[in-house]
Amino acid sequence: MQLTLWTYEGPPHVGAMRVATAMEGVHYVLHAPQGDTYADLLFTMIERLPKRPPVTYTTFQARDLGGDTAELFKNAAREAYERFQPEALLVGASCTAELIQDDPGGLARALNLPIPVVAVELPAYQKKENWGAGETFYQLVRACATPNAPPPGWTRTKNAVPTCNILGPTALGFRHRDDVREISELLARIGVTVNVVAPLGARPSDLARLGDADFNVVLYPETAGVTASWLTRTFQQPATKIVPIGVGATRDFIGEVCALAGIDAGPILADYAPRAAWYARSVDSTYLTGKRVFVFGDATHAIAAARVATDEFGFVVVGLGSYSREFGREVREAAKLYGVDPLLTDDYLEVEEKIAAAQPDLVLGTQMERHIAKRLRVPCAVISAPVHVQDFPARHSPQMGIEGANVLFDAWVHPLMMGLEEHLLTMFREDFEFHGEAAASHLGAGAAVAPPAPEPELVGAGAAVLVAAPEQQSAQPIVSAWSPDAEKELGKIPFFVRGKARRNTERFAQERGLGTITVETLYDAKAHFGR
Amino acid sequence: MDGFVQPVTGRGCADAVVPMERGQREVFCGLTGIIWLHRKIQDAFFLVVGSRTCAHLIQSAAGVMIFAEPRFATAIIDERDLAGLADCNDELDRVVTRLLERRPEIKLLFLVGSCPSEVIKLDLSRAAQRLSRQFMPGVRVLNYSGSGIETTFTQGEDACLASLVPILPTATTASLLVVGALAEVVEDQMRRLFAAMGVAPVAFLPPRSALDLPSVGPDTRYLLAQPFLSDTARALDERGAKRISAPFPLGVEGTTLWLTAAAEAFGVGAAALESAIAAPRERAERSLDRHRALLAGKRIFFFPDSQLELPLARFLSREMGMDLVEVGTPYLHRQHMTPELELLPEGTALVEGQDVERQLDRCRAEKPDLVVCGLGLANPLEAEGIATKWSIELLFSPTQGFDQAADLAELFARPLVRRAKLRV
Ligand code: SF4
Numbered sequence: 001m002q003l004t005l006w007t008y009e010g011p012p013h014v015g016a017m018r019v020a021t022a023m024e025g026v027h028y029v030l031h032a033p034q035g036d037t038y039a040d041l042l043f044t045m046i047e048r049l050p051k052r053p054p055v056t057y058t059t060f061q062a063r064d065l066g067g068d069t070a071e072l073f074k075n076a077a078r079e080a081y082e083r084f085q086p087e088a089l090l091v092g093a094s095c096t097a098e099l100i101q102d103d104p105g106g107l108a109r110a111l112n113l114p115i116p117v118v119a120v121e122l123p124a125y126q127k128k129e130n131w132g133a134g135e136t137f138y139q140l141v142r143a144c145a146t147p148n149a150p151p152p153g154w155t156r157t158k159n160a161v162p163t164c165n166i167l168g169p170t171a172l173g174f175r176h177r178d179d180v181r182e183i184s185e186l187l188a189r190i191g192v193t194v195n196v197v198a199p200l201g202a203r204p205s206d207l208a209r210l211g212d213a214d215f216n217v218v219l220y221p222e223t224a225g226v227t228a229s230w231l232t233r234t235f236q237q238p239a240t241k242i243v244p245i246g247v248g249a250t251r252d253f254i255g256e257v258c259a260l261a262g263i264d265a266g267p268i269l270a271d272y273a274p275r276a277a278w279y280a281r282s283v284d285s286t287y288l289t290g291k292r293v294f295v296f297g298d299a300t301h302a303i304a305a306a307r308v309a310t311d312e313f314g315f316v317v318v319g320l321g322s323y324s325r326e327f328g329r330e331v332r333e334a335a336k337l338y339g340v341d342p343l344l345t346d347d348y349l350e351v352e353e354k355i356a357a358a359q360p361d362l363v364l365g366t367q368m369e370r371h372i373a374k375r376l377r378v379p380c381a382v383i384s385a386p387v388h389v390q391d392f393p394a395r396h397s398p399q400m401g402i403e404g405a406n407v408l409f410d411a412w413v414h415p416l417m418m419g420l421e422e423h424l425l426t427m428f429r430e431d432f433e434f435h436g437e438a439a440a441s442h443l444g445a446g447a448a449v450a451p452p453a454p455e456p457e458l459v460g461a462g463a464a465v466l467v468a469a470p471e472q473q474s475a476q477p478i479v480s481a482w483s484p485d486a487e488k489e490l491g492k493i494p495f496f497v498r499g500k501a502r503r504n505t506e507r508f509a510q511e512r513g514l515g516t517i518t519v520e521t522l523y524d525a526k527a528h529f530g531r
Numbered sequence: 532m533d534g535f536v537q538p539v540t541g542r543g544c545a546d547a548v549v550p551m552e553r554g555q556r557e558v559f560c561g562l563t564g565i566i567w568l569h570r571k572i573q574d575a576f577f578l579v580v581g582s583r584t585c586a587h588l589i590q591s592a593a594g595v596m597i598f599a600e601p602r603f604a605t606a607i608i609d610e611r612d613l614a615g616l617a618d619c620n621d622e623l624d625r626v627v628t629r630l631l632e633r634r635p636e637i638k639l640l641f642l643v644g645s646c647p648s649e650v651i652k653l654d655l656s657r658a659a660q661r662l663s664r665q666f667m668p669g670v671r672v673l674n675y676s677g678s679g680i681e682t683t684f685t686q687g688e689d690a691c692l693a694s695l696v697p698i699l700p701t702a703t704t705a706s707l708l709v710v711g712a713l714a715e716v717v718e719d720q721m722r723r724l725f726a727a728m729g730v731a732p733v734a735f736l737p738p739r740s741a742l743d744l745p746s747v748g749p750d751t752r753y754l755l756a757q758p759f760l761s762d763t764a765r766a767l768d769e770r771g772a773k774r775i776s777a778p779f780p781l782g783v784e785g786t787t788l789w790l791t792a793a794a795e796a797f798g799v800g801a802a803a804l805e806s807a808i809a810a811p812r813e814r815a816e817r818s819l820d821r822h823r824a825l826l827a828g829k830r831i832f833f834f835p836d837s838q839l840e841l842p843l844a845r846f847l848s849r850e851m852g853m854d855l856v857e858v859g860t861p862y863l864h865r866q867h868m869t870p871e872l873e874l875l876p877e878g879t880a881l882v883e884g885q886d887v888e889r890q891l892d893r894c895r896a897e898k899p900d901l902v903v904c905g906l907g908l909a910n911p912l913e914a915e916g917i918a919t920k921w922s923i924e925l926l927f928s929p930t931q932g933f934d935q936a937a938d939l940a941e942l943f944a945r946p947l948v949r950r951a952k953l954r955v
Contacts, residue, residue, distance in 0.1 A: 001622040010587040035560025035679030040907030050914030095582035096646035
């Protein structure tokens with residue numbers, strides 16, 4: 001049993017729903033109790049899809065358990081087929097139905113429906129959402145494409161115009177909708193035709209012709225990695241390895257695609273100049289140098305963000321982690337590049353503890369880390385699922401490709417916001433308008449300024465750290481009091497680093513058993529922690 | 532009563548035969564109640580013993596509201612527990628011990644059962660007794676089921692409150708107990724009204740603190756503030772308390788009749804009652820006028836969800852002049868609902884249970900002006916051009932009592948006002 005406050009991923013059947021909902025002509029019959037229908041709101045409220053997910057839930061109840069839940073499933077599957085007339089029926093069980101072992105696959109096949117029935121077994125007590133999405137996509141592709149698999153001894157001949165599939169985008173994906181558009185446009189510019197995008201927007205009949213493409217572009221290894229390997233084995237289709245997030249990775253991706261397509265990358269790369277690259281070199285970006293960032297997300301986005309942060313922002317990665325345990329090897333390898341310990345966990349408390357300890361200037365994380373960062377009063381930009389309604393902006397806002405790189409620049413700089421303001425604040429910190437208690441202008445005129453002491457958010461953050469680190473609770477911590485002079489001096493430090501200065505000084509004082517924090521202590525601590 | 536409310540003639544829907552529908556239900560399970568209960572009982576903690584699905588449900592239904600220190604969590608059962616590699620009870624003890632060490636402010640811990648814990652027959656009541664013995668007097672451990680195979684949405688609150696009843700202290704004197712989680716602002720208003728009427732002492736279940744449990748005994752009269760509390764009512768009956776039958780305090784009429792029932796039970800004279808409630812009642816009536824102009828004559832359709840559907844339909848039809856196209860309810864508790872059924876217009880299309888596909892067919896065919904439904908259905912219906920009101924908001928918002936009557940009406944008026952305003 002694992003104590004869980006918040007989860008990064010839903011259960012694996014939610015992953016299956018992401019695939020079914022992304023596609024056309026697929027209906028998913030899920031053996032599940034009524035409460036599991038909450039998953040519909042993920043799509044209708046968070047992603048704001050204007051249609052219901054194509055899912056029928058059997059919603060069995062306790063009184064059915066003694067009776068015939070299998071019959072209930074068969075009726076639900078038959079009625080779903082009649083009502084929705086899908087091209088393929090996906091069937092499976094949620095966590096509860098897995099325990100009652102009704103065999104949805106066998107039951108659905110016994111109905112002799114005139115369409116393919118794809119049974120997905122998703123071990124709910126072992127696996128999670130992304131794995132479920134990957135497995136479901138793989139099973140659907142296998143079922144639909146196998147009839148067109150070439151005989152042994154066949155060798156692939158190239159299409160006259162280089163052609164690829166785009167694999168991985170699903171419903172409820174982090175900017176998948178926008179990434180697909182961006183990468184499709186990039187591929188068109190390179191001169192590569194897109195055969196099928198899947199699962200997003202594909203029909204089972206489209207999956208059947210995946211083999212027609214020369215190669216596959218894998219945008220999200222979490223959902224498409226297994227499928228791409230199978231397509232390589234079955235149809236001799238190579239697949240891209242580079243995920244085009246950031247200026248550098250997109251450049252590499254163009255090179256990789258050109259190599260697979262047999263196109264000279266030279267002319268395309270000669271024109272390659274994302275605005276983000278120039279903005280990063282622009283003199284006003286100097287203040288970004290050396291900012292300490294903590295990166296956490298799904299493996300693909302976290303690894304990509306660490307590279308972008310280092311090479312394209314001049315940040316220092318002080319933490320890198322992921323909840324995608326399936327990609328532990330990749331995360332560990334990336335962490336080595338930055339000399340940090342890889343954090344592989346889906347324990348929210350552990351992530352919070354690690355972020356608090358690393359004291360970053362910026363967190364690049366998920367919606368979960370956004371809340372952690374808020375409590376720790378650290379700026380945060382969201383780079384990865386789990387998604388929130390804010391992660392489906394009305395405007396085109398990709399993470400991938402050229403525009404994606406530009407979006408990253410804006411999105412990551414925004415929370416740091418100070419830009420020119422930071423040195424203005426330092427210069428004019430004694431001025432009435434810029435004085436230490438003033439809030440940043442982007443917080444708006446009405447932004448409340450934390451009272452000098454104690455700062456309530458910091459109290460909260462401190463409590464959160466205590467929650468995260470129970471062992472610290474047993475040892476009675478020494479509470480160091482701030483002398484009025486030191487408190488005043490602290491007030492002169494700009495607000496956006498004041499919280500950190502306060503924490504560092506208190507930690508410094510506590511470690512040394514100092515009962516009172518004086519101005520001297522403040523500067524001793526500054527010297528001690530100064531980097 | 533005022534002129535706009537038609538006098539009750541006959542028995543309304545009290546004798547109606549209500550068809551029962553069976554098919555796919557599109558409702559949350561009882562775990563959802565944790566979202567409002569944990570905010571109500573401030574020193575209680577809710578530990579769901581369930582699966583990743585359960586954890587995801589609470590998180591998603593709460594709208595990814597992430598509190599620094601939520602007072603709920605899930606002990607996720609994993610493979611090892613199921614394969615018998617780990618003993619579920621030992622694991623649970625370990626998780627609870629760790630939790631209580633971290634959170635010394637917890638005074639009351641609910642172990643909340645889920646579908647998986649029920650199916651594997653994990654005995655949470657024994658676990659609660661065992662853990663209570665270990666952690667009393669600091670922490671009391673109770674259990675109830677919020678599982679989707681046994682509870683629908685608001686029934687989770689019912690199960691939770693019912694689990695509290697056996698531990699309530701015994702009352703020896705007469706008192707009024709108001710049962711059902713209410714917003715604090717509503718509770719305070721009701722306290723003032725009861726005081727003005729001369730009804731005392733008054734206590735509320737659930738209390739705001741686990742240390743402040745109300746007493747119950749044979750001289751306790753209780754008044755349900757929510758329509759979904761059948762198990763809690765049964766448990767209170769077993770303690771000898773007596774239920775005061777009344778419609779629910781939604782709208783001016785509902786609130787008036789609810790308070791009147793309390794007044795009668797406590798021997799408060801008509802004049803004392805009238806002097807206590809006349810001013811707020813008239814204020815509330817006036818505040819409804821604005822919304823009535825907009826809602827009157829509009830056709831409303833209820834998907835079954837919270838069991839609040841009948842009282843809401845009664846309010847909207849009798850006080851707001853709306854036409855009831857269909858009123859679905861997940862369950863119909865005839866006894867508790869009789870006062871409501873009597874007030875509903877004869878011939879109202881009532882449906883118990885759900886088959887969501889057939890209900891959607893009927894809804895589309897009827898093209899109502901407003902649909903009350905869950906979060907999964909709202910946007911798809913809006914996309915089809917049908918205005919909706921999310922039912923969950925009716926639980927999260929303060930809606931009971933005189934001073935909330937207009938707010939309640941406004942919740943229904945807002946989607947219509949918005950539609951009229953938008954030019955996109
Ligand atoms: S319906 Fe059952 S399995 Fe699903 S979330 Fe509710 S308690 Fe958990």
